[in-house]
Amino acid sequence: MKYVDDFRNPEQARKLVEQIRRRATQRWVLMDVCGGQTHSLMRYGIEAALADCVELIHGPGCPVCVTPSDAIDAAQYLALQPGVILASFGDMLRVPGSQQTLMNIRARGGEVRFVYSPIDAIELAKQNPNSHVVFFAVGFETTAPATALAILHAKKLGLENFSVLASHVRVLPAMEALLQDSECRIQAFLAAGHVCTVTGYQQYEQLIQRFQIPIVIAGFEPLDLLQAIWEAVGMLESELPSIVNCYARSVRPAGNQQAQATVDEVYEIADQAWRGFGVIPHGGLKIRQQYRHFDASKRFKFEQVMPLASSMGHDICMSAEVMSGRIKPPQCPYFGVQCTTEHPLGAPMVSSEGACAAYMLYHLRGTSIS
Amino acid sequence: MCLGVPGRVQQWIDRDPLFARAIIQFDGVARECHMACVPEANVGDYVIVHAGVAICRLEEAEAARIFEELDRVDVLGSTAKDARPKE
Ligand code: SF4
Numbered sequence: 001m002k003y004v005d006d007f008r009n010p011e012q013a014r015k016l017v018e019q020i021r022r023r024a025t026q027r028w029v030l031m032d033v034c035g036g037q038t039h040s041l042m043r044y045g046i047e048a049a050l051a052d053c054v055e056l057i058h059g060p061g062c063p064v065c066v067t068p069s070d071a072i073d074a075a076q077y078l079a080l081q082p083g084v085i086l087a088s089f090g091d092m093l094r095v096p097g098s099q100q101t102l103m104n105i106r107a108r109g110g111e112v113r114f115v116y117s118p119i120d121a122i123e124l125a126k127q128n129p130n131s132h133v134v135f136f137a138v139g140f141e142t143t144a145p146a147t148a149l150a151i152l153h154a155k156k157l158g159l160e161n162f163s164v165l166a167s168h169v170r171v172l173p174a175m176e177a178l179l180q181d182s183e184c185r186i187q188a189f190l191a192a193g194h195v196c197t198v199t200g201y202q203q204y205e206q207l208i209q210r211f212q213i214p215i216v217i218a219g220f221e222p223l224d225l226l227q228a229i230w231e232a233v234g235m236l237e238s239e240l241p242s243i244v245n246c247y248a249r250s251v252r253p254a255g256n257q258q259a260q261a262t263v264d265e266v267y268e269i270a271d272q273a274w275r276g277f278g279v280i281p282h283g284g285l286k287i288r289q290q291y292r293h294f295d296a297s298k299r300f301k302f303e304q305v306m307p308l309a310s311s312m313g314h315d316i317c318m319s320a321e322v323m324s325g326r327i328k329p330p331q332c333p334y335f336g337v338q339c340t341t342e343h344p345l346g347a348p349m350v351s352s353e354g355a356c357a358a359y360m361l362y363h364l365r366g367t368s369i370s
Numbered sequence: 371m372c373l374g375v376p377g378r379v380q381q382w383i384d385r386d387p388l389f390a391r392a393i394i395q396f397d398g399v400a401r402e403c404h405m406a407c408v409p410e411a412n413v414g415d416y417v418i419v420h421a422g423v424a425i426c427r428l429e430e431a432e433a434a435r436i437f438e439e440l441d442r443v444d445v446l447g448s449t450a451k452d453a454r455p456k457e
Contacts, residue, residue, distance in 0.1 A: 147421075194425065
C-alpha cells in the first residue's frame with residue numbers, strides 16, 4: 001500500500017541500521033515518546049538491531065496508560081447511573097481504575113459501549129433519545145480534534161442527551177517534566193509524529209534551548225524511525241541539538257491549524273493529573289465554560305463506585321516506572337508471569353499502544369528487521 | 371488510537387465545514403470519515419485518520435524526499451566525517 005510498503009523496505013532498513021552503527025561512537029539513550037512508535041520499534045526488531053549503539057527507552061505516549069484512575073472511576077460511576085450510556089474507545093474498557101474495569105461494570109449491568117470515533121457517540125445519542133450518552137474522552141493532541149468536533153456537532157444539532165467526560169493530555173509538558181527529573185537519562189527525543197501533525201513543532205524550540213536536547217519528529221514505519229534515529233545520533237555526535245522533521249509528509253511546522261482552531265474553540269489548557277506522573281502543569285485540556293452543557297463533569301455529581309468483592313489489586317503495576325523509561329517492561333516482576341495480554345494487571349499491558357503489550361507481543365517472539 | 375494509517379479519499383459525501391465527511395479507502399476497507407480538519411483534501415489524496423477524523427493530507431513530494439535522503443545517508447555514511455566505525 002502507498003505510504004506503507006515503501007517505508008518497510010527491509011534492504012533499506014538494513015542499510016540504515018548499518019549507517020547508524022557507523023555513526024555512533026557511543027551508546028546513546030533515545031526516548032520514543034509515542035506508544036505507536038514503541039510498537040513499531042519492537043515489531044520490526046529495530047530496538048534489537050540497534051541495541052549495541054542506541055538504547056531506546058519508551059515514553060509516556062500511551063493515552064490509555066496515562067489516564068488517571070480517578071477519571072476511570074468517574075466513568076465507571078457514570079456507567080452505573082440509570083439512563084446513562086457510557087461510550088469510549090475499546091482499550092479503555094479493560095483498563096483498571098482504582099478497583100475494577102469498565103468491563104466489570106458492564107458485567108454488573110452498566111451500559112458500556114465501545115466506539116471507534118467520538119462522533120459515533122453522537123449517533124448513539126440520536127438513536128437513544130431517552131438515554132444520556134457520555135463519551136469518555138482520553139487521548140493526546142491527536143484525538144482532541146475528534147472529541148472537540150463531537151461537542152461542536154452536539155451543539156449544532158441541539159443534542160440535549162450528550163456530554164463528554166474529558167481526560168485529554170498534552171505531550172510537551174510531559175516531555176518537559178521528564179527532562180526536569182534529576183535522574184533523567186534521555187539524550188534525545190523521537191517526537192510523536194501524529195501529535196506534531198496536529199500541533200506543529202515550533203513549540204519544541206524552547207525545550208531545545210532550555211535543555212540542549214535534540215528532537216527528531218518521527219513517523220511510524222521502519223524507515224521513518226530509522227531515519228529519525230540516524231538524525232538524532234548525528235546531532236548527538238556533533239553536539240548540535242536542533243529539531244529535525246523526519247515525517248514531513250504529514251507534519252508541517254505550524255501543524256494543522258484547522259484542527260488546532262477546533263480544539264481551541266472547545267478546550268482550554270489546564271493542569272492535568274497523569275497516571276504515574278502526578279499533576280503536570282498545563283499537561284491537559286479541559287472543556288471551556290461556554291461548552292459546560294456538554295461537560296459530563298459539570299452535569300453529573302460524582303460519588304465513589306462500590307468496589308467489587310474481588311478487586312483487581314493492580315496497585316502493584318509498575319506503570320509509572322515503565323512510562324517514564326526508568327525500567328523496561330521485562331524488568332517488572334509481574335511481566336509475563338501474573339501480567340499478560342490475556343490477564344493484564346495494568347494499562348501498559350492492556351493498551352494497543354502500551355509498552356508492556358509491545359514487549360509481550362514482539363520481544364518474546366524475537367521479531368527481526370529482515 | 372494513535373496508529374493512524376494512511377487512507378485514500380475515494381468520494382466526498384458532505385462538504386459542510388462542520389459536518390464534512392468522505393469515504394476513505396484503507397487497505398482493503400472503505401470507511402466514512404470526518405473531514406472538518408482537512409477540508410482541502412481532494413479525491414485521490416491520502417489522509418491520516420485518527421478516531422474517525424482526518425488530521426492531515428499527506429504530501430507526496432515530501433514522501434519522496436525521504437528516499438532522496440536515504441541516498442544521501444548512503445553517501446555520507448561512507449565519508450570519513452560520518453563514518454566513525456566502532457571497535
Ligand atoms: S508488566 Fe503488567 S504489572 Fe508490570 S508494569 Fe507492565 S502492565 Fe504493569
